Amino acid sequence: MKTLAKYAIPAAILCILPFLIDAAFGKTWVRIVDFALLYVMLALGLNIVVGFAGLLDLGYVAFFAVGAYLYALLASPHFGLHLPFWLVLPLGAFAAGLFGILLGAPTLRLRGDYLAIVTLGFGEIIRIFLNNLNAPYNITGGPQGIDLIDPVRLGPWSFGHSVYAYYFLFLFFVLFTAFVSTRLQHSRIGRAWIAIREDEIAAEAMGIDTRNVKLLAFAMGASFGGLSGGLFAGFEGFVSPESFNLMESVMILCMVVLGGMGHIRGVIFGAILLSVLPEALRYVGPLQQSVFGRIYIDPSSLRMLLFGLALILVMLMRPAGLWPSPTRKRELSAKGETARHENTNVYDAGR
Amino acid sequence: MPDARLLEIENVSKHFGGILALTDVSLSIEKGEIYALIGPNGAGKTTLFNVITGIYKPDSGSFRMEGIDLSGKKPSMMAKSGIARTFQNIRLFSNMTALENVMTGRHCRSKSGIIGAIFRNGNNRTEEIETEEKAMHLLDYVGIRKHADMLAKNLSYGDQRRLEIARALATEPKLLALDEPAAGMNHSETDSLKGLLERIRSDGITILLIEHDMKLVMNLCDRLAVLDFGKKIAEGKPGDVSSNPLVIEAYLGGS
Numbered sequence: 369m370k371t372l373a374k375y376a377i378p379a380a381i382l383c384i385l386p387f388l389i390d391a392a393f394g395k396t397w398v399r400i401v402d403f404a405l406l407y408v409m410l411a412l413g414l415n416i417v418v419g420f421a422g423l424l425d426l427g428y429v430a431f432f433a434v435g436a437y438l439y440a441l442l443a444s445p446h447f448g449l450h451l452p453f454w455l456v457l458p459l460g461a462f463a464a465g466l467f468g469i470l471l472g473a474p475t476l477r478l479r480g481d482y483l484a485i486v487t488l489g490f491g492e493i494i495r496i497f498l499n500n501l502n503a504p505y506n507i508t509g510g511p512q513g514i515d516l517i518d519p520v521r522l523g524p525w526s527f528g529h530s531v532y533a534y535y536f537l538f539l540f541f542v543l544f545t546a547f548v549s550t551r552l553q554h555s556r557i558g559r560a561w562i563a564i565r566e567d568e569i570a571a572e573a574m575g576i577d578t579r580n581v582k583l584l585a586f587a588m589g590a591s592f593g594g595l596s597g598g599l600f601a602g603f604e605g606f607v608s609p610e611s612f613n614l615m616e617s618v619m620i621l622c623m624v625v626l627g628g629m630g631h632i633r634g635v636i637f638g639a640i641l642l643s644v645l646p647e648a649l650r651y652v653g654p655l656q657q658s659v660f661g662r663i664y665i666d667p668s669s670l671r672m673l674l675f676g677l678a679l680i681l682v683m684l685m686r687p688a689g690l691w692p693s694p695t696r697k698r699e700l701s702a703k704g705e706t707a708r709h710e711n712t713n714v715y716d717a718g719r
Numbered sequence: 720m721p722d723a724r725l726l727e728i729e730n731v732s733k734h735f736g737g738i739l740a741l742t743d744v745s746l747s748i749e750k751g752e753i754y755a756l757i758g759p760n761g762a763g764k765t766t767l768f769n770v771i772t773g774i775y776k777p778d779s780g781s782f783r784m785e786g787i788d789l790s791g792k793k794p795s796m797m798a799k800s801g802i803a804r805t806f807q808n809i810r811l812f813s814n815m816t817a818l819e820n821v822m823t824g825r826h827c828r829s830k831s832g833i834i835g836a837i838f839r840n841g842n843n844r845t846e847e848i849e850t851e852e853k854a855m856h857l858l859d860y861v862g863i864r865k866h867a868d869m870l871a872k873n874l875s876y877g878d879q880r881r882l883e884i885a886r887a888l889a890t891e892p893k894l895l896a897l898d899e900p901a902a903g904m905n906h907s908e909t910d911s912l913k914g915l916l917e918r919i920r921s922d923g924i925t926i927l928l929i930e931h932d933m934k935l936v937m938n939l940c941d942r943l944a945v946l947d948f949g950k951k952i953a954e955g956k957p958g959d960v961s962s963n964p965l966v967i968e969a970y971l972g973g974s
Contacts, residue, residue, distance in 0.1 A: 548837055555836030555843075556829055556850070559815075563823045566812035573772060573806075575798030575827025575890050584833065 386535045397647075398531040402603065404643040405538035406596050411623040411639035412545045412632065413592025418621065419630035420558060421585035422565025424484040426617050427471070427491025431590040433498060433612035434467050435460035435597025440514040440607045441507075453520045457598040464594020465587040467494075472586030476579055479568070491617050499609040513608025520602040527602070534603050541599060542636075545592050549632050552588070561585050562630070626682055628689025637691050649674055723749045725925050726771070726802075726894055731780035731790075733766055740766040741949045743780070748894065753916065753926045755936045758946035759969060764929045765807060767946070768898055771927075772804045773797040784894070799827045803892035805883040807899050807929075813872035817863060817882050820871050821854035824889025857885040861915060877908045884915070888924075895919060896927045901935055913939055937961065945969065 386398045414428045438460040442451045471490050475483055502510030520527040520537060527533040552558045560581045563571040572578045601607050619642065627638020652674070653667030682690060726748040733741040741763045748754045756764045769775040771782055773794035781790040784800055792800075803824075812820050829850055835843035858864045861881040866874055871882060880900055887895055900916075901909045913935060920926055930936050936943060937957045944954040947969040953960050960966055 551837050551839065552833070556826060556831045556847070557833060557836055559819060559823045560826055562815060562819075563812050563826075566814055567810050569774065569794075570806065570810040570812065571823070572794040573774070573798060573804055574824050574886060575795050576823070577793070577795045588833065 382539060386532050395531060398535060400644060400647045402531055402534050402538055404640050405535070405542050406600055406603075407620065407623060407643040408542050408636050408639040409538075409545050409592055409596040409599075410620045411627070411635050412542075412549050413589045413596070414620050415589075415624050415630065415632065415635045416549065416552070416561070416592070417585050417589035418624055419635065420553065420561040420565065421582060422561075423582065423585065424480060424487070425586075425589070426484045426488040426614070426621065427494070428487075428589070428593060428620055429612045429614075429616040430471075430491040430494035431464040431467060431593030432597040432600070432616070433494055433607075433609075434464045434590075435594030436601040436607045436611070437498060437508060437514070437597075438463050438594070439598040439601035440517050443518040443602070444514055445516050446509060446514045450518055453518075453522065453602060457595065460598035461591040461594040464597065465591035467594075468586040468588075468590025469583050471590075472583045476582060488614065488617075491612075491614060495609050495612050498612070509608075511609060513606060513610075515606040517601050517605045517607065519605060520599075529605075534599075538599060538603075541595060545595070546632060546636065553632065557581065557584065565630075622679065626679065626689060628692040631689065631691060631693035634689050634691035634693065638689065641690070645678070646671060646675055725750045726782065726784050726927075728767075728771065728782040729780055731767070731770055731777045731782060733763075733770055733775055733778050739949050741770070741777075744946070744949070744951050745780075746944050746951060746954060748925060748927060749942075750893075750925055751920065751923060752941040753920055753928060753939055755928045755930060755940035755943035756946060757930065757933075757936060757943055761948075762946040762969075763949040764946055765898060766949075768804065768896055768927075768929060771797070772802055772896060795827065798890045798892075801891070801893035802896060803887035803890045803894070804896040805880075805887050805898055805900060807902070809879050809883055811871040811879060811882060811886070813870065815871060816868050817858060817871055817874065817885075818851070818854055818867040820882055821857050821885050821889045822850050824886040825850045825853060826890075828889075828891055854885075854889060857888050858882075860888070860918075861885045862911075877904055877912075880904070880912070881915070884919075888919070892924060894925045894927060898929050899931060900928070901930055901932045909935055 386401065389397045389401060410428070410432060413431070414425065417423050417425045417428070439456050441447060442449050442456045442459070443453070444450075471487065475486050478486060498508045499511055501508040502512075508514070519529065520534070527537065560571065560576045563574070563576060564578055564581060568578055623639040623642045624635050625638075626642060627636065628634025649671040650667060652670055653663055656663050656665070656667075686692075724747050728744060728746050730743045730745055731741055732739070732743055744763070744767060756767065758764055766775065770777050773789075773792055773796065776791045781788055783789065784802065787800065789797060789800055789802075812823060815823070829846050831843045831846050855864065855867065858867050861884055863874070863878050863881050863885070866878060871879065874882060884895075884897070884900065897916075901912055904912060909932060916926060916928075916939060928936070928940060940957060942954070942956060943960055945952050945960060945963075945966050952965045952969060953963045
């Protein structure tokens with residue numbers, strides 16, 4: 369009975385959520401929530417690389433691009449191919465995973481800042497390739513991108529442009545990626561990832577083949593990105609290199625760090641917060657209008673200003689993230705315990 | 720008669736730039752003994768350790784474990800081949816619990832991959848349960864079972880040393896290499912460490928030990944070698960070595 373309540377109530381809420389949002393704020397907001405779900409998938413993927421294995425990746429959006437473009441190329445009039453969704457999506461995840469290994473292999477010896485620079489370069493390379501592969505043969509459509517991408521279709525039923533249908537599709541994949549992440553975290557492989565994050569030399573000395581395990585982390589993380597990319601292409605019906613710039617990578621990294629690196633629920637929370645918050649801050653303009661009668665500060669610049677301020681404040685006050693893992697919390701309370709203990713000892717010594 | 724030699728090191732040399740850290744060091748360690756490596760600071764003890772655990776590749780020379788040449792292999796291969804180690808400066812996985820640290824040590828003796836982890840099939844479940852049971856047993860063995868759920872970095876110094884030993888034992892080594900396990904310990908901690916090492920030996924694991932605590936070394940080890948400026952200057956039973964004039968000179972400074 370208890371487990372039923374534990375799962376049934378959240379499930380019911382998630383099922384009626386898009387309709388409630390539509391009723392309260394309009395369809396635009398359902399669309400924003402759909403995008404938030406895509407970001408959750410991306411953040412969970414990046415969390416494997418950054419949060420678990422501790423490999424700082426600043427070019428993560430490249431894998432999102434690989435998944436999206438593969439979908440666009442194989443299911444649009446661009447090449448006249450119209451492969452079904454259930455085939456293209458896993459292909460996209462698989463291709464992104466291969467790209468993950470491609471990025472991982474030359475960077476195995478790098479850590480921290482150096483790795484960040486190389487991955488940043490990798491992300492840009494992919495974007496620039498997509499931007500320029502329209503001559504002499506038009507492969508990616510260049511800066512114009514690819515449009516008229518087939519919407520997701522399951523059997524005879526097309527998702528069309530229904531924000532509700534995509535909501536449930538994305539929700540399914542979010543639950544899937546969260547499930548896989550959780551299972552991986554508490555497994556032999558997950559422990560090896562975390563061990564590498566904690567101390568790579570010790571991990572290697574304990575018999576962990578750090579090369580393979582790191583490549584596995586890159587491939588797993590990237591395939592989540594590819595999955596999300598495929599869904600994005602089907603949802604938007606249009607892809608162009610612009611959607612895959614450095615800012616996107618930085619944004620996804622912010623979601624992971626802000627939510628609580630390595631903590632799956634925290635990362636999900638961070639992703640939802642950071643994808644919804646900038647949209648919510650759009651209302652700052654109309655708000656000024658109604659309070660002061662005119663707009664003092666341009667809302668678009670104020671939006672990013674407030675957003676940056678929020679990030680700085682959170683990092684100052686909660687460096688472990690908004691929702692850190694219970695272990696992290698225990699670590700803090702344990703420190704408190706030691707401090708109390710030491711204080712009593714000092715007190716005893718003073719008597 | 721079966722070959723009693725477990726690890727044979729032959730003419731291993733290693734230099735860093737112009738510094739000869741090891742010059743033609745040869746020694747052999749027999750099964751079931753506690754073999755100590757002593758020498759002044761900078762004598763090359765840790766370098767030799769790093770060579771046989773794969774962190775450094777030797778410039779020349781080789782070493783064999785039960786007759787199999789392992790020189791120049793990766794550290795993870797050394798662990799798989801049965802050489803486990805601890806570090807001079809403790810290198811635990813700080814933000815993992817004590818139990819998780821030891822479970823991680825079982826990595827090379829288990830084999831579930833991604834698929835097993837996601838679907839949690841029968842094999843994977845049995846293996847996870849076994850991993851956890853063995854890890855718990857090892858925590859008990861080194862005497863820190865009650866701290867199983869504490870983060871490694873919150874353990875006391877002595878317990879961290881013990882945890883490192885438990886983690887190394889989890890790889891099911893034939894040779895346990897300990898780099899200054901008693902460093903920073905007080906008398907009673909050193910005594911209980913001695914008890915633990917004797918117990919490990921009696922359970923059939925050979926121990927290679929670097930240690931500065933002479934009282935501990937002389938009471939504990941079966942044989943020892945003395946390194947000075949990267950060369951082996953003496954080898955033998957504790958009593959013989961401590962009266963060797965070369966050793967006395969290396970430690971006290973010759974005229």
